[in-house]
Amino acid sequence: MSMMLLAQACATGITNGLIYALVGLGMAVIFKGSRLINAMHGELAVVGAATAVYCVEIAMWPTWLAVTMGMLIAMVLSTLVDIGLVRRLFNRNAREESFLLLTVGLGFTFSAAVLYVFGREEHLLPAFGDEIYEVAGAIIREQTIWIVGIAAFILIGLKLFYKYTDFGLAMMAASIDPDGAATTGINVRLMRTATFALGGLMAAVAGLLVTPMIGVSYQMGPILTLKGFAAAVLGGLTNPLGALVGGITIGLLESLSIVYISSGLKDAVALSVLIVIMILVPDGILGRSGRKGG
Amino acid sequence: MPISLTRRTVLGAMLAPAIIRPTLGHAAEPIRLGAILSATGPGAGVGLPQRNGVLLAVKAINEKGGIAGRPIELLVEDDGSNPDAAVTKANNLIFSQKVKAIIGPTLTASTLSVGGVADPEKIAVMPFTGLGLEMEKQRRSVFHMLPTQDLNARALLEFVTKNMKTRKVAVLHDSAYGNIVMTKLKEVNATYNVDFVAAEKWEVGATDVTTQAAKIKATAPDVVLVIGNSATPFRNLRQIRMNAPLMSALGTASYEYVRAMGDAADNIIFAEFLVAEDPLPYQKDFVETFHKEYDTFPKTMEASAWDAVHAVAAGIAKAGPDATPAAISDAIRGPYAGAMAKFDFSAPDLTGLSLSSYVYSKLEKGKFTRVPFTAGQ
Amino acid sequence: MKYSGYILLAIVWLALPFVLERHAIDLLVFCGFYAVAGAGVGFLLGQGGIVNLGQAAFYGLGAYSSAYCTVQLGLPAPVGILTGVVVSLCLAFLIGRPILRLSGYFLALATLALGIICSNLFYEAEFITGGTLGIPGVPKLSVLGFALDTPTKFYFLIWPVAVLCVLSMRSLMSSRIGLAMQAMRDAPEAAMVLAIDISRLKLWMFLISSVLGSVAGSLFAHYVGFVNVDSFGVERSIFFLLVPVIGGAASPAGVLVGALFVGLVPEALSVLGDIHRVLFGLALVATVVFFPDGLIGLLKRLADTCIPARRQALKMEQSR
Structure with missing residues (x-):
């Protein structure tokens, strides 16, 4: 087993892991703000990216405008889902499963809608830069570095937001203890809508960052959701940094099992390890804030 | 680059009726044909081009007066890529x-x-698949419009050994269709004796296969066979500077995949059947008709679909428009010269294609050119 | 519903195959499979609040066991079905013990992971499952020497089986075990105080669900005659989950209604063209949002408002 192959496997594992982490980050944010798992998060990422692709390739807009549009559409969609659907479920005190099933249904709908509107092809977006770096024989693309940077930026931003701004604190309070929060004058419903809006934005960001590397197609949503969810769960669900760690863990697991076990069993291995970790480390690798659903 | 086909997909999906009724003015009773295609779900990638070919063929036939003066009425169903719905x-x-x-x-x-x-x-069935299992040979009414994987495997190795004249081969394939081809490659290798230095697998729908590509690069092959319906492996191989020529089968030989490959769409050979930029004489008419209708070029899937409809029409013309489905089936079961290739539906594999039917193309900087090589000689 | 209602329903059921087209009966047979597998998922959901996204794995195990035993080993059909049940029970026991310690989203994710792992293994274990190509030529079932080779004949087998499964679930629900399960779902701490072994209960429920999935899969294999890994993916698991969700998890009749919805609606929508999948997604979102008790709940409410006798009864209840 050459060093080069191992280095490449690690580099690829981390890169893919970052992709999962970005999606998981958004899911962790939504969970943190609403105690809900957004099973259509991957589809939101696809919608954001597909919108940007459409703007670039058909409407011929400049990239920055297309990207903004993508983020906007995903945010609006996510917000509408909250206002129109999630709120109704909350109003009648629906059980946890209903929310899960709602988002599963929406995911199904969005995926079919993306196929219907955008077609079956796979599309790429232009990357931030096309440099290639070689580290210990492993190829790393410039886009990966950008992703690391932007992810770090987002993480720091989120941490500051939740810890030091009134709005962020209110969002967390509204989800941890809705009744208590309401008594202090926090508009719980608005906070949840804000969470969904933020989650939608993050999904779009994830989609836009990774599309230059892996392309966007109508089938990608469920895979991204699953991997993102796994990343978030591994990281403890409420901890965005945990999603990063969780995502990278999964990415490395996959890559190393391809190298050391077999490329055919990659999913079986990665998911089995995921189940084992969930059972052995119930709070996730980094999670502290107590997982709901326990 | 504008995606004109995407625009058309949107419009086409909204306007294409589920039933193609013959135009007014035909007093004769229509002949009813059915079509089951995957217009949604993972199979849509090849199902939609097939549908385009089928619709065009029916339109062309009806414009020429139909079959024995009677128009075709086509009912198109979508199985959603689900065999139970089918x-x-x-x-x-x-x-x-x-x-x-x-x-x-x-x-x-x-x-x-x-x-x-x-x-x-x-009832005659014209699927866009190759004969897969031995028991299918007993289904004498189920013909096949695409080569068996056995033939696909041979077509690949013919080129590798006789044109590229090399024996160090790596294979990167998906876990579904690619797996079948891999099995066949190993089987037919008795004749070709190449050395499979690596065989890596990716699961259908994978977003990245770089690690598998790295394993392949580590074995330094002279050519990499990439088998499966995704542009990702091509991109990943080139991204890690795996610069050996790549070779693939007809499933990925389409303009959509070329676009999705981006810069990686270079130095790739395909064992397919139709290079519209340089068609063989018997393909020219079809290419022109398709181009006039859809404003793009067709590839193998569209040609296969065109041939399927025309072969059925020929069978009905031969057996008579009022013949029973069984008689029509019998009438189809014989040679048919199509735009894609020359078929012989009476062959044991119910397809009748041979190595010499293949047309090899080379993708250079996003453009297809025909390679003057004929397999099987 | 009163007995006259049930008799009417039975008569309609008996008459349907003689008035419907063949493909409609075919669809109803598939509804039957959904009902059996969905009963298992509904049981876990309604009684235990557990979201099981891995039922397709057991469905697949049942189907492959039946196919392998009858095609490759030449054994009679019942042996295949039994093998499927045994294999599913073993898997459910081995996997269930550890993962049922989880709950909520984590358990749901674990069942989803189970489904995907099995799907992966179905592809890989080519020597048993035939890989991508699958196993064709599964023989038709015959009951008392009578071969079930048309949709109509199978219809008369699968629906009694489905109703039987659903009724057994119902009687289980009203038995001591069922009450214990409800206690576990509604007031876990109180249940613990009453020495109800929650983890054992959950495991039992999971085992029962897996058996139902396996039996449905075996029957499916004998009906279609061909098993292929594409039939046992995550989407299938989601559809099984939709059966109790749409129909109403709390009631066994809900499973039957849900199965009819999940089996018939996609087909009905497909006449609308390529947009049908989008519409199905919307239909299911609407059901989750607007009909929390599922369609059964909706039907009950409609019945309460429309049928005078029920309206009276409701009024009397409310004034009490």
Whole structure:
């Protein structure tokens, strides 16, 4: 087993892991703000990216405008889902499963809608830069570095937001203890809508960052959701940094099992390890804030 | 680069009726044909081009007066890439709608399940798959519009050994269709004796296969066979500077995949059947007709679909428009010279293609050119 | 519903195959499979609040066991079905013990992971499952020498089986075990105080669900005659989950209604063209949002407002 192959496997594992982490980050944010798992998060990422692709390739807009549009559409969609659907479920005190099933249904709908509107092809977006770096024989693309940077930026931003701004604190309070929060004058419903809006934005960001590397197609949503969810769960669900760690863990697991076990069993291995970790480390690798659903 | 086909997909999906009725003015009773294609779900990638080919063929035939003066009425069903739904559609088309023949399905699993319903009734089925299992040879009404994987495997190795003259081969394939081809590659290797230095697998729908590509690069092959319906492996191989020529099969030889490959769409050979930029004489008419209608060029899938409809039409013309489905099936079971290739539906594999039917193309900087190489000689 | 209602329903059920087209009966047979597998998922959901996204794995195990035993080994059909049940029970026991310690989203994710792992293994274990190409030529079932080779004949087998499964679930629900399960779901701490072994209960429920999935799969294999890994993916698991969700998890009749919806609606929508999948997604979102008790709940409410006798009864209840 050459060093080069191992280095490449690690580099690829981390890169893919970052992709999962970005999606998981958004899911962790939504969970943190609403105690809900957004099973259509991957589809939101696809919608954001597909919108940007459409703007670039058909409407011929400049990239920055297309990207903004993508983020906007995903945010609006996510917000509408909250206002129109999630709120109704909350109003009648629906059980946890209903929310899960709602988002599963929406995911199904969005995926079919993306196929219907955008077609079956796979599309790429232009990357931030096309440099290639070689580290210990492993190829790393410039886009990966950008992703690391932007992810770090987002993480720091989120941490500051939740810890030091009134709005962020209110969002967390509204989800941890809705009744208590309401008594202090926090508009719980608005906070949840804000969470969904933020989650939608993050999904779009994830989609836009990774599309230059892996392309966007109508089938990608469920895979991204699953991997993102796994990343978030591994990281403890409420901890965005945990999603990063969780995502990278999964990415490395996959890559190393391809190298050391077999490329055919990659999913079986990665998911089995995921189940084992969930059972052995119930709070996730980094999670502290107590997982709901326990 | 504008995606004109995407625009057309949107419009086409909204306007294309589920039933193609013959235009007014035909007093004669229409001949009813059915089609089961994957217009949604993972199979849509090949199902939609097939549908385009089928619709065009029916339109062309009806414009020329139909079959023996009677127009074709086509009922198109979508199995959603689900073999169970395909069974239901087949039951509908055969027993309720009383179609004379079925075009499609798109996927192997659907072909097997639909064949189980149609063959006992001796209704001709023209699937866009190659014969997969031995028992399918007994289904004498289920013909095949694409080569067997055995033939695909041979076509690849013919080129590798006789044109590229090399023996150090790596294979990167998906866990579904690619797996079948890999098995066949190993089987037919008795004749070619190449050295498979690496064989890596990716699961259908994978977003990245760089690690598998790295394993392949580590074995330094002279050519990499990439088999599966995704542009990702091509991109990943080139990204890690795996610069050996790549070779692939007809499933990925389409303009959509070329676009999705981006810069990686270079130095790739395809064992396919139609290079529209440089068509063979018997393909020129079809290419022109397609181009006039859709403003783009067709590839193998569209040609295969065109041939399927025309072969059925020829069978009906021969057996007579009022013939039973069984008689039509018998009439189809013979040689047919199509735009894609020369078929012989009476062959044991119910397809009748041979190595010499293949047309090899080379993708250079996003453009297809025909390679002057004929396999099987 | 009163007995006259049930008798009417039975008569309609008996008459349907003689008035419907063949493919419609075919669809109803598939509804039957959904009902059996969905009963298992509904049981876990309604009684235990557990979201099981891995039922397709057991469905697949049942189907492959039946196919392998009858096609490759030449054994009679009942042996295949039994093998499927045994294999599913073993898997459910081995996997269930550890993962049922989880709950909520984590358990749901674990069942989803189970489904995907099995799907992966179905592809890989080519020597048993035939890989991508699958196993064709599964023989038709015969009951008392009578071969079930048309949709109509199978219809008369699967629906009694489905109703039987659903009724057994119902009687289980009203038995001591069922009450214990409800206690576990509604007031876990109180249940613990009453020495109800929650983890054992959950495991039992999971085992029962897996058996139902396996039996449905075996029957499916004998009906279609061809098993292929594409039939046992995550989407299938989601559809099984939709059965109790749409129909109403709390009531066994809900499973039957849900199965009819999940089996018939996609087909009905497909006449609308390529947009049908989008519409199905919307239909299911609407059901989750607007009909929390599922369609059964909706039907009950409609019945309460429309049928005078029920309206009276409701009024009397409310004034009490």
